[in-house]
Amino acid sequence: MADVAKLAGVSGQTVSRVVNGNDRVTAETRLKVETAMKQLGYRANIAARALATGRFGTIGVVMFNLSAIGNVRILEAVVSGAQARGYSVSVAVVDAPTEQDVRAAVRGLTDRAVDGVIVIEARVLDTPHLQLLEEVPLVIADSRAAHRHPTFGMDEAAGTRAVVDHLLGLGHATVHHIAGPAGSNPAQRRRAAWQRQLKRSGRAIPPAAVGDWSPQSGYDAALRMLAGDGVTAVFAANDQMAAGVLRAAAELGRRVPEELSVVGFDDLDFAPFLSPPLTTVRQDLAAVGRRCLEHLVARIEGPADSAEVTSRFVRPELVVRASTAPPPA
DSSP, X not given: OHHHHHHHXXXXXXXXXXXXXXXXXXXXXXXXXXXXXXXXXXXXXXHHHXXXXXXXXXXXXXEEOXXXXXXXXXXXXXXXXXXXXXXXXXXXXXXXXXXXXXXXXXXXXXXXXXXXXXXXXXXXGGSGGGGGTTTSOEEEEOSOOOOSSOEEEEOHHHHHHHHHHHHHHTTOSOOEEEEOOTTOHHXXXXXXXXXXXXXXXXXXXXOOEXXXXXXXXXXXXXXXXXXXXXXXXXXXXXXXXXHHHHHHHHHTTOXXXXXXEEEOSBOOTTGXXXXXXXBEEEOOHHHHHHHHXXXXXXXXXXXXXXXXXXXXXXXXXXXXXXXXXXXOO
């Protein structure tokens, strides 16, 4: 670093600021330092920096199910924001909520020396191995408020209430529901909010069907559900299952939305291109990831209050398209 400073004609502190991405350096000075670094083949010694600063420049992420769209959107926002702040990201994926898998993932993460951890979907918090994570700042991406750690998530109950109120407001007597799998926390929250809102509105609560998030499961559930009379509105717990409902309705000759209203959840890229375009709940999961990261970096780089409990939720938006309408007269 001293050689770089001498060649660039600046102080060692200025070189340090450039290396660490500090904004308090002019563009001209930054270019001089970067040119000298390139000419000398200088690379920051991460181990030495960690000894000097007490930080490793790495953020850990623990998550279940890397294929889940919601989890991936949060992770993408965390990675993008971390890179912009000069941090790398180390991901530990827990394949199943078993003691062995959680222990292996958490231990692998802490062994790689991280400055803080973001837990996506907090089933991992129910295991005794969380204590391995609590040695560093911890932030949670989850939609449950019952955590003693800073928590950021989507207000899924608000999104579900908006769906039920929308369909009842159109004149439907009640709303049928195709829920996600029983082991899914988001599925449980959406199902519970659907039941509460129907009860609050004084409407009958039909038995919920259960799918596995796939279009096939939504299709199969809808074939059974639509075989009976009186079904005029179906709320599927995600857009993929709602797509299956639309296919089943077409095969059964149930016109959407003239005879059947269909609503999904997530507002995935294909939702506006279904036939008809799908009414659904838009979740800004990238905002959840950004808030988690911003809060964690603030705790890493500044004084942290270990007793702090924060619960902040992003409100989703009901996007009304052509798949919903008043029921038949």
